[in-house]
Structures are given as C-alpha cells and as structure tokens.
Amino acid sequence: MKITVIGGGIMGSGIGQVAAQAGLDVTIVDVSEAGLDKAKTSIAASLEKFESKKKVQSAADVLNRIQFSTDWSSVGEADAVIEAVPEKLELKKQVFEKLDRLAGEDCLLASNTSTLSITAIAGATSRPEKVIGMHFFSPVPMMALLELVKGYQTSEETVEKARQLGVQLGKRLITAEKDYPGFLMNRIWLPMVNEACFALMEGVGTAEEIDQGFIDGYGHKMGPLRTIDMAGIDTTLWAMESLYEGFGDPKYRPCPILKKMVEAGDLGKKTGKGFYSYEGGVKEDAKRVVV
Numbered sequence: 579m580k581i582t583v584i585g586g587g588i589m590g591s592g593i594g595q596v597a598a599q600a601g602l603d604v605t606i607v608d609v610s611e612a613g614l615d616k617a618k619t620s621i622a623a624s625l626e627k628f629e630s631k632k633k634v635q636s637a638a639d640v641l642n643r644i645q646f647s648t649d650w651s652s653v654g655e656a657d658a659v660i661e662a663v664p665e666k667l668e669l670k671k672q673v674f675e676k677l678d679r680l681a682g683e684d685c686l687l688a689s690n691t692s693t694l695s696i697t698a699i700a701g702a703t704s705r706p707e708k709v710i711g712m713h714f715f716s717p718v719p720m721m722a723l724l725e726l727v728k729g730y731q732t733s734e735e736t737v738e739k740a741r742q743l744g745v746q747l748g749k750r751l752i753t754a755e756k757d758y759p760g761f762l763m764n765r766i767w768l769p770m771v772n773e774a775c776f777a778l779m780e781g782v783g784t785a786e787e788i789d790q791g792f793i794d795g796y797g798h799k800m801g802p803l804r805t806i807d808m809a810g811i812d813t814t815l816w817a818m819e820s821l822y823e824g825f826g827d828p829k830y831r832p833c834p835i836l837k838k839m840v841e842a843g844d845l846g847k848k849t850g851k852g853f854y855s856y857e858g859g860v861k862e863d864a865k866r867v868v869v
C-alpha cells in the first residue's frame with residue numbers, strides 16, 4: 579500500500595513514520611526542503627530509539643521506505659493521502675483542491691486537522707464522500723489514539739477504509755459521528771488548556787505549579803502547558819480560534835497570552851522557547867520557566 583503525507587512537520591513526520599513502521603511505502607511532501615530535512619532527522623532519531631528498545635527491527639529499513647519530496651507526483655499513485663499542513667482552513671482547501679486534481683479515483687483523502695470542518699475541506703473537492711478526518715495524536719509513534727471524523731457527506735465506505743488504515747497503523751480508534759468544531763477530543767481538551775493559560779496570565783499560579791498539579795492531582799503524564807509547548811503554541815492558538823469562530827461562543831475566546839507568544843515567535847519546543855525553555859536541547863533546561 580502506498581501513502582502520501584502532505585506536510586512534514588510535527589504531525590506529518592510522525593504519521594509518515596508509523597506508516598513506514600507498518601510496512602507501507604510512504605512519501606512525505608512539504609513545501610520546504612529545510613522542513614523535509616528536519617522531518618528526516620527527527621524520524622531517524624525516533625526510529626533509532628525504537629530500535630534500541632527492540633520495538634523496531636531495523637531503523638534503516640523503515641527509513642528506506644520513506645521518500646521525502648517537494649514534488650506532488652506520488653499523489654497519483656497513492657492509495658491514501660493524509661494532509662498535515664498548518665491549521666488554516668484556506669490552506670487546507672487549496673491542498674484538497676490540488677489533491678482532487680492529482681489523486682486516483684479510489685484514493686482515500688484524509689485531513690489531520692485538529693478542529694476545522696471536514697465538510698468545508700471536503701467541499702474543496704469534487705468527491706466529498708471520499709474525504710474524512712483522521713486526527714492523530716502527538717507524538718504519533720507513541721500515542722495509541724486515532725479519532726476518525728465524519729464530514730457531512732463522508733460515505734460509510736470511506737469510514738471503513740479509514741478504519742482499516744488506522745488499524746493497520748496500529749492505532750485504537752474512536753469516531754466523531756458529527757462534524758462539529760474540535761470533534762470529540764479537542765472540543766474538551768482545548769478549552770481546558772486555554773483556561774490554564776488564563777490562570778497563568780492572571781497570576782493564580784506558575785506554569786510549573788499548574789503542570790505539576792495535573793501530574794500529581796489528575797495522574798496526567800504531562801501538564802497542559804508543557805503539552806502545548808510540544809504541540810506548538812501557533813497550532814494551539816489557531817485551533818482555539820477555529821473553535822471560537824466555529825461555535826461563535828465567547829467561552830472559546832483564545833487567551834491573549836497565546837497570541838502574544840505567537841507574535842513573539844515563541845512557538846514552544848520547535849522554536850526552543852514556549853512556556854519553558856528548550857535551548858541547547860538539555861532536558862534540565864526544559865524546567866526553566868519562561869512565561
């Protein structure tokens with residue numbers, strides 16, 4: 579089976595990696611050569627860890643199953659395409675318009691969007707029944723969950739194809755039956771994370787205390803602020819904006835601190851600084867609270 583992933587950032591590289599680990603032929607397509615280099619380096623590092631823990635037999639064999647390209651020609655050969663470009667509706671629509679022109683008629687077209695309307699994304703194609711949300715969780719090679727999201731016109735055949743692909747990738751599935759902003763998981767998770775940002779901004783506690791509270795009080799492996807440092811502050815802000823716009827309800831108003839951090843270019847681990855500092859890549863540094 580051949581799969582093309584559009585966008586080789588945090589999510590696209592993770593999705594490409596698990597697909598290659600499952601034995602699929604993978605192409606990761608990105609607009610940026612630098613982005614593709616970064617994807618290759620991060621996949622290689624992750625596979626080496628898996629190899630040393632005997633979770634992967636040969637990291638080199640898995641990596642060899644992945645092509646990295648700025649060229650879209652693999653789309654025409656793909657059995658499935660999973661899109662993982664930034665969380666902006668207009669960009670995703672442009673990508674799906676192009677996929678509609680290039681993909682074979684039986685190709686499964688999936689979006690990894692966190693919050694955006696699958697129905698609107700599918701509307702950019704001439705085959706909305708073949709478009710579905712396949713929402714993976716980060717880091718994709720570690721997280722078991724895959725949330726399928728049915729658009730208004732998604733066919734049962736498409737749902738079944740996506741389900742089979744998800745199982746092949748080793749994921750456990752849940753399905754959002756209706757296409758509301760944030761689907762099942764992010765509709766609940768993001769307002770809570772946003773509230774953690776407001777609590778920090780209003781000085782109720784420090785980032786470390788908020789995160790520690792979630793670890794010690796609720797048994798989470800990582801607190802909400804550390805988690806969105808990993809996910810990307812930009813991605814979190816855009817996802818929150820999409821909930822706010824999609825529901826038209828003030829309870830989803832994005833916390834201003836998220837906006838300020840994006841304006842400042844402090845996007846979390848990927849830029850070396852978010853709520854915590856990751857400069858130098860030293861683990862201890864991650865404990866130094868920035869905000």
Ligand SMILES: NC(=O)c1ccc[n+]([C@@H]2O[C@H](COP(=O)([O-])OP(=O)(O)OC[C@H]3O[C@@H](n4cnc5c(N)ncnc54)[C@H](O)[C@@H]3O)[C@@H](O)[C@H]2O)c1
Binds near residue numbers: 584662673713714
């Ligand atoms: N980060 C998370 O934890 C997370 C979790 C679940 C879902 N998502 C969703 O996954 C998607 C991607 O998020 P991410 O965190 O990987 O973002 P990212 O910023 O790490 O990566 C996005 C990549 O897309 C590339 N890109 C931009 N325009 C493109 C185009 N026209 N064609 C091809 N590539 C293009 C960029 O160069 C970049 O490498 C978003 O919709 C996001 O909401 C993110």
